[in-house]
Amino acid sequence: MPRSPVRTSQPRIAIVGANFAGLTAAQQLSRRHSVTVFDPSPWFEWLPNIHELLSGVKRPADLRLSRKRLVARAGHRFVRAAVAELDARRGRLETADGQRHEFDVAIVAVGGAHDTYGVPGAARHVLPFDSVADCDAIGRRLAALARRKGPNSIVIVGGGFEGVEALGEILRAYGRNERLHVTLVEAGPRLLAAQPAGIDRRVRTHCAGRNVTLVTRTRVTRVTPSRVYVDSGRPLPSQLTIWTAGSSASPLLHAWGLAQRPGGWAPVTQALQSRRHADVFVIGDAAALPRPLDKQAYYAMQMGECAAGNVERLLAGRSLRNFRPFAKGMLLTFGDIDTFLLAGRSVVASSALAAAKEGVYQLTMAQIDPPLGGRSLQALSGRLLGGAVRLVVPTLRSAQARRALARLAYFGDGARD
Numbered sequence: 001m002p003r004s005p006v007r008t009s010q011p012r013i014a015i016v017g018a019n020f021a022g023l024t025a026a027q028q029l030s031r032r033h034s035v036t037v038f039d040p041s042p043w044f045e046w047l048p049n050i051h052e053l054l055s056g057v058k059r060p061a062d063l064r065l066s067r068k069r070l071v072a073r074a075g076h077r078f079v080r081a082a083v084a085e086l087d088a089r090r091g092r093l094e095t096a097d098g099q100r101h102e103f104d105v106a107i108v109a110v111g112g113a114h115d116t117y118g119v120p121g122a123a124r125h126v127l128p129f130d131s132v133a134d135c136d137a138i139g140r141r142l143a144a145l146a147r148r149k150g151p152n153s154i155v156i157v158g159g160g161f162e163g164v165e166a167l168g169e170i171l172r173a174y175g176r177n178e179r180l181h182v183t184l185v186e187a188g189p190r191l192l193a194a195q196p197a198g199i200d201r202r203v204r205t206h207c208a209g210r211n212v213t214l215v216t217r218t219r220v221t222r223v224t225p226s227r228v229y230v231d232s233g234r235p236l237p238s239q240l241t242i243w244t245a246g247s248s249a250s251p252l253l254h255a256w257g258l259a260q261r262p263g264g265w266a267p268v269t270q271a272l273q274s275r276r277h278a279d280v281f282v283i284g285d286a287a288a289l290p291r292p293l294d295k296q297a298y299y300a301m302q303m304g305e306c307a308a309g310n311v312e313r314l315l316a317g318r319s320l321r322n323f324r325p326f327a328k329g330m331l332l333t334f335g336d337i338d339t340f341l342l343a344g345r346s347v348v349a350s351s352a353l354a355a356a357k358e359g360v361y362q363l364t365m366a367q368i369d370p371p372l373g374g375r376s377l378q379a380l381s382g383r384l385l386g387g388a389v390r391l392v393v394p395t396l397r398s399a400q401a402r403r404a405l406a407r408l409a410y411f412g413d414g415a416r417d
C-alpha cells in the first residue's frame with residue numbers, strides 16, 4: 001500500500017538531482033519545510049552553451065554555479081552525493097556513500113543518461129558531450145590536435161542540435177587550420193531532421209569549401225581509437241570522436257519503480273505526480289508527461305516551479321494544479337557563422353542573433369543566481385565581461401555580421417530561404 005504523506009510539523013522533502021528542474025524546485029520551496037537536495041556534483045551546470053567550451057568562447061567557470069551556495073540561500077540543505085536507492089513506499093533513500101534519509105515527499109529530477117546504444121567500442125573510445133567537464137575535455141583535445149603536425153581527423157557522431165553546434169564551434173576556432181578535417185555522421189536523412197529543412201541547407205552551404213564532410217543516412221557500427229566504422233562506405237579515420245547522438249532515460253527510474261520498463265522515462269500526471277507513487281513528483285527530462293514535450297531546459301525550470309507548488313499543496317491536503325508548459329523559441333548557434341531562431345515551424349537566421357543566445361544565457365544565469373552578494377555579483381561581472389569580450393563584440397564587429405543583421409533570413413517548412 002502506498003503511504004499517505006505524513007503531515008508532520010515540518011514535512012521532509014527530498015530533491016534528487018539539482019540542475020534546471022531540481023534546483024528551481026528547491027528555490028521555490030518554502031523555508032518552512034525541511035528540504036534536502038542531493039546531487040553528486042557541486043556545480044549547477046548551464047548546458048545550453050557547453051558547446052562554446054570547444055572554441056574557448058566560454059570557460060568552465062562561466063557555466064557553473066555553486067549548488068551549496070544556491071541551496072543554502074534558499075534556506076535548504078545540500079548533500080553532495082548520488083542517491084543510489086529510493087524506496088518511495090517507505091519514504092527512504094540511501095546515497096551511494098551510505099547516508100540514509102527519510103522523506104514525506106520526493107522530487108526526482110535526475111535528467112537523462114549518456115547512451116552509446118551498444119555500438120561496439122563507443123563507450124570506451126568516444127568523448128561524450130553531456131557536461132561542462134566533457135566539453136572542456138573535448139576543447140583541450142582539440143587544442144592539442146590543432147598543434148600537431150600532419151593531417152588530423154575529427155568525427156562528430158550525431159547531426160542534431162548538439163552535433164551542429166559542436167561543428168560550428170570547431171569551425172569558429174579552427175576553421176582556418178587546413179590540417180584539421182571534420183566529418184559529421186548522422187543516421188537520419190538530413191541534419192536536424194525534425195526541424196525545417198532550410199537549416200540543413202544553410203549549414204551545408206556554410207560548410208562548402210571548408211574542411212568538412214557531412215554524411216547523412218549513415219549509422220556508426222564500431223569505434224576504435226583511430227577509426228569510426230559506418231554501415232555505408234569506408235571506415236573514417238578519427239583522432240577524436242565526439243558523441244552527441246542523444247541520451248536515454250536513467251536506469252534509476254526503473255530501479256526505483258518510477259518507470260515501468262528498463263530504459264523508460266517516468267510517467268507522470270499532468271500535475272507532475274508519479275503515476276506509480278503519489279508521494280513522488282518527477283520533473284525535467286526524466287518525466288514522461290501525458291503529452292510528450294521536447295526535453296528543454298526552460299520546460300525543466302517551469303516543471304520545477306510547478307512541482308514545488310504541488311508538493312506544498314499535497315502536504316496541505318489541497319488539490320494539485322496541472323502543469324501548463326509555456327513554449328519558448330530555440331536558439332541554435334553555428335559558431336560565429338550563423339545563428340537560427342526556431343519558433344514552431346518558422347526559422348529566422350542571422351549570425352548577429354548570437355548576441356540573443358548570449359543574452360538568454362546571461363539573463364537566466366542572473367535569474368538563477370541573483371546578484372545579491374559579493375560572490376554572485378563577482379560571478380555575474382565575470383560572465384558579462386567574458387561574453388562581451390570573447391563573443392558579442394567580435395561577432396557584431398565583423399562586417400559579415402553587420403551585413404547579416406541587415407539581411408535576416410526567414411524560412412519555414414517547405415519555403416526556401
Ligand SMILES: Cc1cc2nc3c(=O)[nH]c(=O)nc-3n(C[C@H](O)[C@H](O)[C@H](O)COP(=O)(O)OP(=O)(O)OC[C@H]3O[C@@H](n4cnc5c(N)ncnc54)[C@H](O)[C@@H]3O)c2cc1C
Pocket residue numbers: 016017018019020021022038039040041047048049050051081082083084109110111112129130131161162252283284285286295296297298299300330331
Ligand atoms: C549539449 C546540450 C545542449 C542543450 N541545449 C539546450 C538549449 O539550447 N536550450 C534548452 O532549452 N535546452 C537545451 N538542452 C537541454 C537541457 O539542458 C535539458 O533539457 C535540461 O538540462 C534538463 O534539466 P533537468 O534538470 O531535467 O536534468 P539535468 O540538467 O540533466 O540535471 C540532472 C541532474 O541530476 C543529477 N543526478 C543524476 N543522477 C542522480 C542521482 N542518482 N542522485 C542525485 N542526483 C543525480 C545530475 O548530476 C544532474 O545535476 C541541452 C542539453 C545538452 C546536453
